[in-house]
Amino acid sequence: MNDTPKHSLAFWIVFILILLLVAGFIMQAYFMFTLSQKLNIVSQNNASTTNAFTTFSSTTLSRFEENEKKFVQFSDMLYEEQQVTVALTDAVDKFKRQVGKLTGTVDTLEKLTTTDPELLQKYSRIYFLNEHYKPADLSFIEEKFDYVNGKEVTISSEVLPFLSDLLEEAEDDGVDLIVLSGYRSFTEQGTLKNVYTTNYGVGANRFSADQGYSEHQLGTAVDFTSTxxxxxxxAFESSEAHTWLLQNAHKYGFVMSYPENNEFYVYEPWHWxxxxxxxxxxxxRExxxxxxxxxxxxxxxITSLFD
Ligand SMILES: [Zn+2]
Structure with a gap:
């Protein structure tokens, strides 16, 4: 009888173990293969990502540089615009100044044509005023300031506000200052002179101007006095009113025409x-x-006469 040799139990155990080992090895190899493939894919992906990133970076950088250039260009343009604006502002300012000068010139010209040049002319024994001269406009001075002698006092309407200010200020200072005489026409001056001449003879020349010589005909001169x-x-020279005038009259535009020891006329401390x-x-000041x-x-x- 053919005795089929019987394998022992140990044989089968070894056989199965070998089988398991082989299967394990195959599986491990498979896993390794798959893993390496996956790794490959990942590394490939990685590479493309790196590429993309590099491309992206360089693109971004060049764009950034481009923008920076544009920004610089824009700044330059803005700076140029600013320069243009500054230049324009300067030009406008210059133009304004020129217009201002022109306006000033026009004002001055207007004053020159509207202000009577006679008002600042010298009149005395050697300077003459035309007998037909009459001020453009005359006004009465405030009643409380004229010396009551039956006649109202008039003065150039343009001078009146200055005279009124002066008289009001003196009054505020408690000074007794009023007006004896203001505007006198050529005829009135002649009459006055005749009265003086009749009373005082040729000596009248020393205290009453001849016709045409008098500043009173201008309408800008006054004889002050006190009540x-x-x-x-x-008696006026030694009065408080006179002292006040010496200190203050110039602030209101008035000057004493014929001060003591002048070469032009007799000393008239009351005549301003x-x-x-x-x-x-x-x-x-001088x-x-x-x-x-x-x-x-x-x-x-002359152009600042009534300023
Ligand atoms: Zn006078």
């Missing part, structure tokens, strides 16, 4: 003439007399 002195003008605030202040400065220098004040 206690009235027509007794020789309106020459404008600017010129009066100048004369006061301690000069109206009649002592050149006519051409006086004429430069």
């Amino acid at each position: 206690t002195i009235g027509e007794n003008l020789s 003439r309106f020459v404008g605030k600017k010129l009066a202040r100048y004369l006061d 301690a000069k007399n109206f009649y002592d400065i050149e006519q051409r220098d006086i004429d430069t004040y």
Whole structure:
């Protein structure tokens, strides 16, 4: 009998173990293969990602550089715009100044054509005023300030506000200051002179201007007095009113026409003439007399006469 050799149990155990080992090895190999493939894919992906990133970076960078350039260009343009604006503003300012100058010139010209040049002319024994001269417009001074002698006092309407200010200020300071005489026509001046001449003879020349010589005909001159002195003008020099005028009249544009020891006329401490605030202040500051400065220098004040 063929005895089929019987395998022992140990054989089968070894056989199965070998089988399992082989299967395990195959599976492990398979896993390794799959894994390497996956790794490959991942690394490939990685590479493309890196590529993409590099491309992206460089694109972004170039775009950024491009933008930066544009920004610089834009800044430059903006700067140029600003420069243009500054230049334009300067031009506008310059134009404004020119217009201002032109307006000023027009104002000055207007003042020159509308301001009576006679108002700053010298009149005395050697300077003459035309017999037909009459101020453009005359006004009465406030009643409380005129000396009551049956006649109202008039003065150039343009000078009145300055005279009123002066009189009001003196009143506020408690000073007795009023007006004896203002505007006098050529005829009135002649009549007055005749009265004086009849009473005082040729000596009248020393205290009353001949016809045409008087500043009173201009309508800008006044003879001041006080209620206690009235027509007794020789007492005016030592009055409080006179002292006040010496200190304050220039602030209102008035100057004493014929101060003591002047070469043009007898000393008249009561006789004051309106020459404008600017010129009066100048004369006061420099301690000069109206009649002592050149006519051409006086004429430069004509445009500011009523300022
Ligand atoms: Zn006078």
